[in-house]
Amino acid sequence: MQIAFSADEIVAIVQPKAVRGSTPATITGLAALATARPGDLSFLGNPRYKSEVAATLASIVLLPVDHPGEPKEGQLFLLVDKPSVALAKVCARIEQQLWPRPSPGVHPTAIVAPDAEIAPSATVGPFCVVGARARVGERSHLEAQVFVGHGVELGADCWLMPGVRVLAECRLAERVRLHPGVVVGSDGFGYEFVGGRHEKVAQVGRVEIESDVEIGANSTIDRARFAVTRIGEGTKIDNLVQIGHNCLIGRHVILCAQVGIAGSTTLEDYVVFGGQAGAAGHLVIGKGAKAGGKAGVSSDIAAGAYVNGNPAIPYMLERRIAILQQRLPDLFHRVDALEAQIDTLKKSSAP
Amino acid sequence: MQIAFSADEIVAIVQPKAVRGSTPATITGLAALATARPGDLSFLGNPRYKSEVAATLASIVLLPVDHPGEPKEGQLFLLVDKPSVALAKVCARIEQQLWPRPSPGVHPTAIVAPDAEIAPSATVGPFCVVGARARVGERSHLEAQVFVGHGVELGADCWLMPGVRVLAECRLAERVRLHPGVVVGSDGFGYEFVGGRHEKVAQVGRVEIESDVEIGANSTIDRARFAVTRIGEGTKIDNLVQIGHNCLIGRHVILCAQVGIAGSTTLEDYVVFGGQAGAAGHLVIGKGAKAGGKAGVSSDIAAGAYVNGNPAIPYMLERRIAILQQRLPDLFHRVDALEAQIDTLKKSSAP
């Protein structure tokens, strides 16, 4: 994609606290400090790359207000409170070009049930299927090949990327963004073992997704056995994440890629799970608790706690044990030596 | 979805051993004991929630036959052998409303090869593609946007949810249920390292899925290098599970979400893998063996064994070690102290 911003346009987007230098360049790309070329905009997002600022070829650099250096000839420094936030503003502007707003309306190939309600400002793409009694809110956008089952409700400004499936009776509030291949409302995993066979327990609840939730590609959210599986407001879920039936995920939760939350577990607000972490079923993870990448959470976690490892234990303890484990070979040697010394002492002290 | 059952209708579905009390309420929802309101049906599925029965507002409660309490005014207790099974019966009835049987026939937008055979009672939804020589059995239902490749055989009463892909030559027996995004028959992962490059080994086998198998959303089952990858009768697979090429999965196996089974591994009947567990390739996991959540199985497991941890070891040993690991900091202190005491003793016993 081609972008082209003048220095003035970037200044208008970023609204810097101060500027140093100037550049005649047109910004045609974004790049890290080390790889930027003239015409690129770059930024100092992490203090450990500080030393790269002096050498960067970027035409514009976003820097923290207390950054001491001076720009090169033809280079513009924009001093801001938080360079990563300033960069996000630039990216948001570019995003409008990457994903231009579609025209409202239903594509002629889409199949929409006669009693479905599509808001006039909504867009339904090619090869979409919208079931009976479904509702699609204002400005919501179903990209191509999306499936929306019967009785589904989508609020305003939802964005369902190609190949998303929202099954019967599930509800999305406003500004929910579902990436390609997301499945909402698949059956929960529930069986009764009867006569040597696993007999299915019908899963007849639904999924409710509150406003400003984003769910990554190919993640799956199971419908409740009955009642509801809920994803709270502002929660962000990465790719290939599994949420079991009857989970209650709080608000502003972060679940990184490939996390799995087993059925009926509650995550309170602001919980964070690192990549590939998992939680067993029927647990309560307290507000703001954090589980490290690959952590295996098998019991309730107190609010604010930070756990790690499998089984997950308090982070500092887990780190300490991980280091001591590497000293196990030495510990065994030390115990061998102690036993030998004791033997010698016992012999010498024997009458 | 609206439900409405009279107390008499619930009694007819559940067929209780005994009843206590009565209710004039119409049942319009299902809920847990603690959150139920009048008009809800609830149940005691787990003895640890026993104390919640007395306070529940549910109009009907499913209880074990030996439950001692009495219902409130306007409340009906149904006493059954297993409340969870009784609940499953109610859910199964509701499921018929959630997923009404579709009309037989091929949607006008579906593309079906001229030599494919679709049973007269089968349903093929919008935007489906059915390849040459494929066969779809009686009452099988392809929801929207399903892909069935050439030479695929589906038996009777299969149910393929939106976006399922069954690739060429794979076979499903009867009553197989595939949730959205399931892929059956993707290539196995096989390469020969030749001249500094990974040369693909063509994967020309197939997948065979026996009767009464259910596979969760976005799970993937690879076709065999040659011969067959098999999923045995009655096996239940959760979401985002990966089954490698040439695996032979037995009957009535349970694989929870995000499990991965590497190529050519055999799981005998009644094996259970917890969520995010994995097995290396070319193993044999004996009948009824069980691997805990996140277990990493790297060697054969005897029939009936229960393993846990990574690498997976017998469950009781793993639990004991997990506890001892938390005492490692203390153990190092104790060994430090022993060494100091030995030094003292050696000095004092020196001549």
Place this chain on the structure above:
Amino acid sequence: MQIAFSADEIVAIVQPKAVRGSTPATITGLAALATARPGDLSFLGNPRYKSEVAATLASIVLLPVDHPGEPKEGQLFLLVDKPSVALAKVCARIEQQLWPRPSPGVHPTAIVAPDAEIAPSATVGPFCVVGARARVGERSHLEAQVFVGHGVELGADCWLMPGVRVLAECRLAERVRLHPGVVVGSDGFGYEFVGGRHEKVAQVGRVEIESDVEIGANSTIDRARFAVTRIGEGTKIDNLVQIGHNCLIGRHVILCAQVGIAGSTTLEDYVVFGGQAGAAGHLVIGKGAKAGGKAGVSSDIAAGAYVNGNPAIPYMLERRIAILQQRLPDLFHRVDALEAQIDTLKKSSAP
């Protein structure tokens, strides 16, 4: 699928160094030594199955040149440098039958933007969507229900299986094979925490996939925040793998199923990750480094190193610690005993 090869045809495909015996059989299947029946071709791929050669019923057996045994009556031994490579040649021939080349052209149901460029020899299947300015190279094949976003570039001989989604502006070089449900170009997972909410950082970069890459079913490759997420030439990625934004995956890398690589991590050429392994973000994994199955890589890995466990440490150390951990119960007993003996010694040496 029916196959039928004469012994002469198999010899022509395999080009053996030497032959022993002969068979009048028509080869109609491939099978392992132990399960092969007359009419099957089999092979000795792993020396540990050597003893099965004498008893196999296969009509043709691929064997290493130094294999000593003689065929049975009506059995043909083909002696080759590497039986697995010879088998791969047979499979490659069968693959042509399993996946016959499609006719070039755009299916009448496909929706192709007027300014997209589809090479005359390319194939676009039913219900595909190809966006504005997209380019599809010679002989590339979009199977059914594929989505190719605006500005996407596909080189020659790419093969996108049913339900693949390649989002806006991403680029694939030549001979890239994407299995069903793969998502290329989903948003990276990036937020700024502002005022108690996770504010989205727009993800406006792209994904570039070099030639001869293969990506397994339902895997997801996120677009860069800005700049590029790159998958290097010849790299092979299994099913349900997650590649975060801005990752730079080298050439000829192997990532087994359910691997997750967090954002901005670099994997140099020839890196290998076992199944369910993961790497944290912003790391550099050196050329040819290897991480075992389920490894949790949380720091940079030197070129050529082999790590295992979580947190991942050098393989030999991890193996040794895993064994010592199983002796922890014994170690605690030994330290208990030492303490008791010291007490006794102290008392006896006391004046």
